[in-house]
Amino acid sequence: xxxxxxxxxxxxxxxxxxxxxxxxxxxxxxxxxxxxxxxxxxxxxxxxxxxxxxxxxxxxxxxxxxxxxxxxxxxxxxxxxxxxxxxxxxxxxxxxxxxxxxxxxxxxxxx
Amino acid sequence: xxxxxxxxxxxxxxxxxxxxxxxxxxxxxxxxxxxxxxxxxxxxxxxxxxxxxxxxxxxxxxxxxxxxxxxxxxxxxxxxxxxxxxxxxxxxxxxxxxxxxxxxxxxxxxx
Numbered sequence: 001x002x003x004x005x006x007x008x009x010x011x012x013x014x015x016x017x018x019x020x021x022x023x024x025x026x027x028x029x030x031x032x033x034x035x036x037x038x039x040x041x042x043x044x045x046x047x048x049x050x051x052x053x054x055x056x057x058x059x060x061x062x063x064x065x066x067x068x069x070x071x072x073x074x075x076x077x078x079x080x081x082x083x084x085x086x087x088x089x090x091x092x093x094x095x096x097x098x099x100x101x102x103x104x105x106x107x108x109x110x111x
Numbered sequence: 112x113x114x115x116x117x118x119x120x121x122x123x124x125x126x127x128x129x130x131x132x133x134x135x136x137x138x139x140x141x142x143x144x145x146x147x148x149x150x151x152x153x154x155x156x157x158x159x160x161x162x163x164x165x166x167x168x169x170x171x172x173x174x175x176x177x178x179x180x181x182x183x184x185x186x187x188x189x190x191x192x193x194x195x196x197x198x199x200x201x202x203x204x205x206x207x208x209x210x211x212x213x214x215x216x217x218x219x220x221x222x
Contacts, residue, residue: 031208041148041197043212071202096205098209099144099203103151 003027004104005031006091007075013081014111020075021106023091032074032099034066035090049074079085081110113137115202115213122219129187131216133200134183143176144201145185148215154199158185192220 013019027033031096034046045107048056052068078085088107092100114136123129135143140162146154160167160174160183167174173186187194200213 033210035212041215043154043199045209045211047209050208072139092154094210098142098207099156099159100201101156102146102152104153106182 004091004093004101004103006089006106008106009104010016011070011106012109013082015074015083017081018077018079019081019108020078021089021108023074023076023090024102025072025091025093027091027093027095027101028072029101030071030096031094032068033092033094034076035092037088037090037105039047039087046089047074047076053102058065077107079109083110086110112198113201113202113204113209113211115211117198117200117213117216120217120219121212122221123190124221125192127190129190129218131185131187131198131200131218132205133183133185133204133213134181135183135200135211135213137202137204138181140202140206142203143173143174144203144210145174146199146201147159147214148197148199150196157198158174188219190220194218195220200201203206 031050047066049068065077069072088105091103094100117133144159145157171188175184197215199215202211
């Protein structure tokens with residue numbers, strides 16, 4: 001009965017590959033996010049979706065493509081992975097206008 | 112643009128109070144939040160304050176908001192070793208479906 005779940009938890013891949021991270025929330029929230037946390041622990045918003053509609057795209061390279069098939073899911077696909085993409089990616093959800101509940105994160109390592 | 116700033120480190124003695132400070136720039140915030148991140152884990156929403164409040168107390172946690180100075184603080188009374196973590200201040204913009212995080216303050220506890 002996890003509230004916000006992401007898969008996989010760890011992802012190690014070679015440069016140039018394409019990979020996806022999945023996120024699901026069972027809280028009935030309207031808004032979902034992707035955040036990137038770098039090695040210094042800085043958290044930066046990447047995307048925000050509200051009821052499957054893209055609201056925010058924070059100057060993220062277009063190699064990153066979010067997809068929201070329904071309100072409960074927000075997946076992140078990354079093309080042509082680069083070394084600098086190594087980070088922890090967090091999915092989160094919130095009832096519109098209030099707070100965010102985070103998943104456990106996906107640690108992506110590009111080698 | 113929106114910005115949230117925190118000092119990076121704080122060290123306190125076990126049993127003392129910890130005070131973590133945060134400043135933010137945008138005056139259209141609806142809610143301000145404190146999150147806790149333990150090693151290898153996701154972010155846990157600790158507490159929040161609505162922007163028209165000055166203070167909120169929740170057991171050992173006290174949040175103070177000075178809206179004029181755009182200053183937010185989190186006080187943890189009787190700090191314990193289990194409080195060791197990174198604490199993030201966050202600024203919520205409900206109209207924009209966006210939550211902006213500070214850089215996080217790493218709290219360490221001395222015996």
